[in-house]
Amino acid sequence: MTMLKRFAAVLAFGLIGLNAWANSNPTEVVSQATNGLIEELKQTPEADRSEEMVKQLVMTYIVPAIDQEKIAMGAMGKYWRLASPQQRTEFIERFRELQIHTYSGAFRAFSGEKLNFESARINDKGDRALVQGQLTQTNGNVIPIDFKLYLSDDGQWRVYDAVVSGLSMVKTYRDQMSNRLQGTNPGNASKRMDALLEELKQEAEQKDDSQNAA
DSSP: OOHHHHHHHHHHHHTTTOOOOSOSOHHHHHHHHHHHHHHHHHTSOGGGOOHHHHHHHHHHHTGGGSOHHHHHHHHHGGGGGGSOHHHHHHHHHHHHHHHHHHHHHHHTTOOSOEEEEOOOEEOTTSSEEEEEEEEEOTTSOEEEEEEEEEEOTTSOEEEEEEEETTEEHHHHHHHHHHHHTTTOOTTTHHHHHHHHHHHHHHHHHHHHHHHHHO
16 A cells, blocks of 8 residues: 555544534535644644654544544454453553554655545435545545545534545454454454454554654
């Protein structure tokens, strides 16, 4: 995956679960969230973006707004029901750490790309919307990004999936977790879940050590 596509994918997935702005227009919900983060990135040249600075930016704009449980459930897929309440809670935390590292690495590479969105296409029931967009690089290369939103019970539009160049971000994470949990069943679920959680913890620690040493 090229650096531009990696940035697009992370930007897209970073919006999944974002609390919608107090706005009834799905296009504006997506546009305001993405452009708010991009405007912050523009204030610091790429060469001056430290790991800690970008991480704090991600934690400020992305993490507090994400529906962590919903995304964790989507990533775990069918295996979510096999996890204990304690394992689910820990997986949400481990998955949060994974997202922070992924977002931070990609956002450091932002170099002036532009996002443009079309008017939302809303279904007949008025509870689902599709916002199609394009990420345009400074050299003219274009990557399509489609955002899927739903109307929550509190009347807010929220993003629940994003498709970058035809690839669903939710499905991408679910496939990764499914591969790691292949063969898990009710008889061995507790042991397999604990092993996955320990692997995710070690991976996060290794990334922290690598970043601190850089």
